Amino acid sequence: MFKNKFEENRKLNFLINKIYHLIFSEKFSKKINFNLDKKHRLDLIKYAIIKNNYKNYLEIGCHNNEVFDKIEIEKKIGVDPISGGNFRGTSDQFFAKNKLQFDCIFIDGLHEYDQVKKDILNSIKILNKNGIIILHDCLPSTINHQRVPRTRYVWNGDVWKAIVEARTWQNVNTYTVLSDQGLGVIKKEKNSNILNIGNLSFKKLKYKFFYENYSKIMRTMSYEQILEII
Numbered sequence: 597m598f599k600n601k602f603e604e605n606r607k608l609n610f611l612i613n614k615i616y617h618l619i620f621s622e623k624f625s626k627k628i629n630f631n632l633d634k635k636h637r638l639d640l641i642k643y644a645i646i647k648n649n650y651k652n653y654l655e656i657g658c659h660n661n662e663v664f665d666k667i668e669i670e671k672k673i674g675v676d677p678i679s680g681g682n683f684r685g686t687s688d689q690f691f692a693k694n695k696l697q698f699d700c701i702f703i704d705g706l707h708e709y710d711q712v713k714k715d716i717l718n719s720i721k722i723l724n725k726n727g728i729i730i731l732h733d734c735l736p737s738t739i740n741h742q743r744v745p746r747t748r749y750v751w752n753g754d755v756w757k758a759i760v761e762a763r764t765w766q767n768v769n770t771y772t773v774l775s776d777q778g779l780g781v782i783k784k785e786k787n788s789n790i791l792n793i794g795n796l797s798f799k800k801l802k803y804k805f806f807y808e809n810y811s812k813i814m815r816t817m818s819y820e821q822i823l824e825i826i
């Protein structure tokens with residue numbers, strides 16, 4: 597009963613958001629075929645943990661614990677305001693209280709640029725030397741997959757804009773792996789390939805710009821290539 601009401605409200609919200617985008621937002625109909633491989637975010641996270649002998653793991657946004665439950669490590673914290681993990685609250689609430697450092701941080705919470713950027717900056721502060729940040733949903737294949745506010749169930753949001761911004765920072769190397777809806781990877785080290793796209797508002801970047809430049813601006817690479825780097 598409660599679930600049905602929730603689903604009805606959700607559908608109505610999607611419809612209202614569609615109308616909003618129809619009137620106010622960018623129109624672009626082309627689709628990107630990323631040729632993603634079959635590797636899953638869990639493969640990459642597990643590989644990074646084993647290769648680097650990581651001891652602690654933080655996941656932002658856990659949902660059904662599809663990943664969180666399968667991580668074998670000395671200490672793990674999962675943050676989610678609604679379900680899963682072991683810290684009930686938003687990432688902002690977690691970072692405000694947290695005193696720990698982490699080796700591996702998986703950001704998969706609220707997929708909106710402002711929040712993702714905040715989650716990345718807060719994660720960099722508590723990331724151990726030689727640690728890694730991994731992000732899910734970095735490669736939306738159509739404009740509808742990245743619309744904010746959201747208009748569909750399968751949705752990546754505009755995480756990609758935060759990745760593009762991180763690509764311009766001096767103190768991190770940022771990559772995007774062509775697996776599992778696009779896996780962002782951030783390492784805390786001197787940026788060896790700074791993206792220079794001028795002084796612009798990352799939040800206002802257009803999907804057309806992403807469509808035309810995604811490989812360069814996201815620094816995309818194959819799953820095999822990232823294994824050498826992490």
Ligand SMILES: C[S@@+](CC[C@H](N)C(=O)[O-])C[C@H]1O[C@@H](n2cnc3c(N)ncnc32)[C@H](O)[C@@H]1O
Pocket residue numbers: 637655656657658659660661662663675676677678679685686687688704705706711
């Ligand atoms: C895509 S799901 C996470 C899936 C999970 N990481 C996995 O790999 O299967 C996104 C989750 O983020 C949570 N979330 C939404 N806003 C959040 C926030 N501000 N901070 C942390 N988590 C948030 C939602 O409750 C939802 O469970």
